[in-house]
Amino acid sequence: MESWNSANTFIFYGKTAEFGSSQLKAQELGMLGLHLLQNSLVYMNTLMIQQVLTDEQWYQRLTLADWRALTPLFHIHVNPYGVVHLDMRERLPFLFA
Numbered sequence: 001m002e003s004w005n006s007a008n009t010f011i012f013y014g015k016t017a018e019f020g021s022s023q024l025k026a027q028e029l030g031m032l033g034l035h036l037l038q039n040s041l042v043y044m045n046t047l048m049i050q051q052v053l054t055d056e057q058w059y060q061r062l063t064l065a066d067w068r069a070l071t072p073l074f075h076i077h078v079n080p081y082g083v084v085h086l087d088m089r090e091r092l093p094f095l096f097a
Contacts, residue, residue, distance in 0.1 A: 006075075010075050010078070010080065011034060011037045011038060011041070011075070011080070012030075012034050038073075041073070041075060041078070042072045042073055043072075044092075045072035045073070045074060046072040047094045048094070049070065049072060051094055
């Protein structure tokens with residue numbers, strides 16, 4: 001749960017992790033956007049973890065404690081202040097099994 005709250009605060013940084021409006025519609029829109037960003041982050045992280053674990057050397061390297069601690073809710077690789085270039089005509093270079 002702590003990781004989930006940390007990711008919420010990190011993703012929702014533009015409003016200092018608070019809803020800036022008292023209007024119910026604006027709060028609902030903010031929450032829906034936050035959920036979409038979180039789900040997208042977890043999905044992409046899951047794909048990255050799966051891609052790394054297809055390498056037998058990395059797969060064998062994990063201990064039981066590593067497997068228990070493995071979670072797709074991390075954001076250390078995300079730069080919230082950077083520019084994101086999105087080309088909808090091109091796929092991300094992930095291997096889909």
